[in-house]
Amino acid sequence: MWRNLWKSPQANEWDDSFIPAVAAYVCHARAIYEGGASAWQAQEMRHLGGQLGLTPAGMLSLGWVIRHEQ
Template structure:
């Protein structure tokens, strides 16, 4: 049975084939304003800020704001118990695409700090 590739190993040839980005554990990038067009609750504003302060957000640009806003809206609906199955699936897909899940981080080639 062939040995499994470990892209996190500093001696891995696979690491060279796939670009690995070590995310900073902290960053001082500004949090963009929430998009206009709806009233945002205090909890949604707090989650928005929390998302933009994650290590993953250091890799996002302002064009990501709409996607992050959708994540906040879906998250709010999920917590309120009003989310449809589709909204819950979209939340899962968007958080993966933004690298907010372990699976998403692997797919994007991201690791935390000096891992």
């Protein structure tokens, strides 16, 4: 997941200051996918996903548009 996130189109907008947020997102996601997450972890993952531009709402709030070349 870490490598995939850093290869995503959104990663083009991230600098090294995003490393802790991406790491926290990965940790929370892992806990969720393994079935051991608490409600606050799920909420934090959702919040971080928006801040990182990983959701449509997050991208909209950041003013990001991913253009697909044809």
